[in-house]
Amino acid sequence: MFDILNKYTSQGNFFLTPEKDLPSVCNAPADTHGIFIIYALKKGRVELIYIGHSGKVEKDGSFSNKSNLKDEIINANQFGKTPAHIAWKKQMTRENIEALNIYWYATYNANNKDCPETLKKKLLRQHQDIFGSFPKWNKSV
Template identity: 45%
Template sequence: MFDILTKYKNNGYFDFEPDDKLVSVCNAPTNKSGVYLVWNSTCNGNKELIYIGRSGKKENGKIVHRKAGLGGIKDRLVNGHQFGKLPEKEYGLL
């Protein structure tokens, strides 16, 4: 379904368990922007796509990376507002 993503040279993933600290397990870059997918692994081994997000914005034809906090896509994942007004780390879901 997402085979098109394999054409990008910078990609990766990490697993996050309920007892993990997101900031510790997140291996996303702090100096790059991009698109990220959040998957839920089900009991029977299947994966369910639950969220698609992005980090960074385009200004004057150039991609501008987040500089606040941890920086880049890592800061968006750890400190960003994906499901409301609280950062992910305060939800305890991701």
């Protein structure tokens, strides 16, 4: 669905199940910025449920890198002010999700200078155009 992501050579994915700890299974790099896409696996079905990012370009053109890709995946606030490594496991239990398949893409590094925030907005709009809504864990662009 997101062919635009094929150009990124630094990419990967990992699975999170309710019995695993996010910091121990996350294989995203800690020295780069980019986007991540989360798919929920539930009752033999796969659903894209979240698109996230780390880093953005400020109005003055500088790159704001408060957290790297790995840190954003593990520690960003989700569902209020709860870090993802806690919130996602709780939400998986609430929604009876068997596993999360988390794909990450380094979009702002030595090889690419694509703003993660801008790319996330583009992907959210593309999802909305196809499905009529944002992924269920995303509130808005």
